[in-house]
Amino acid sequence: MKKLIYCSQCSKKNSYSNKDGEIRYHCKNCKSIHYQNPKPTATLICIKNDEILLVKRAFEPAKGEWSLPGGFIELGETPEDAAKRELKEETNLDGEAVQLIGSCSHFNSIFGDVLLLGLTMKIDNWENLIPGDDAQSAGFFKLKDTPIMAFECHNKILSIYKKSLSKLSI
Numbered sequence: 665m666k667k668l669i670y671c672s673q674c675s676k677k678n679s680y681s682n683k684d685g686e687i688r689y690h691c692k693n694c695k696s697i698h699y700q701n702p703k704p705t706a707t708l709i710c711i712k713n714d715e716i717l718l719v720k721r722a723f724e725p726a727k728g729e730w731s732l733p734g735g736f737i738e739l740g741e742t743p744e745d746a747a748k749r750e751l752k753e754e755t756n757l758d759g760e761a762v763q764l765i766g767s768c769s770h771f772n773s774i775f776g777d778v779l780l781l782g783l784t785m786k787i788d789n790w791e792n793l794i795p796g797d798d799a800q801s802a803g804f805f806k807l808k809d810t811p812i813m814a815f816e817c818h819n820k821i822l823s824i825y826k827k828s829l830s831k832l833s834i
C-alpha cells in the first residue's frame with residue numbers, strides 16, 4: 665500500500681490511526697480524511713460449449729501460469745465496458761458481458777487492494793481467437809478439469825461460476 669505521508673490538502677504530515685472505524689490516513693491539521701479504495705478489475709468467464717477459455721500469462725506476476733482473461737477497469741468504464749475491451753485486447757474476441765456473477769477482494773503487493781468482479785461473457789465468433797497483449801497463449805479446459813490458476817481470486821470466481829451452474833441444474 666502506498667504510504668500517504670503528507671496531506672494532499674494542506675501538505676502537513678498525516679496521521680495513520682483509527683478514523684471512522686478503520687485505520688486510515690488523516691490530517692489533524694485540516695481534518696481531511698484520506699480514504700483509500702480498491703482497484704476494480706473485470707475478470708472474464710468465457711464458455712465455449714462445456715469448456716472455459718483460460719490465458720497463459722506472458723508477464724510477471726505469475727508468468728507462464730493460467731488465469732482468467734481480464735484486467736483493470738479504466739477511468740470512466742463500467743465493468744461491462746472493461747470486460748469487452750479486455751476480451752478484445754487479450755484474445756482478439758468480440759463479445760458482450762452477460763452477467764456479473766460475483767466478486768473477490770485481494771491484496772496485491774504491486775497494485776494494493778484489488779477488487780475482482782467476475783463477469784460471464786457471450787462470444788460472437790470463436791474463430792477470431794488470437795492471444796495477445798499480456799497473454800502468451802490461450803487454452804480451453806473442461807469445467808470439471810480446470811487447472812489451479814495463478815491467482816486465488818481467479819480460482820474463487822471460477823468456483824462461484826461452477827456453483828451457479830449446479831444451482832441451475834437442480
Ligand SMILES: [Zn+2]
Nearest residue numbers: 671674691694
Ligand atoms: Zn491537511
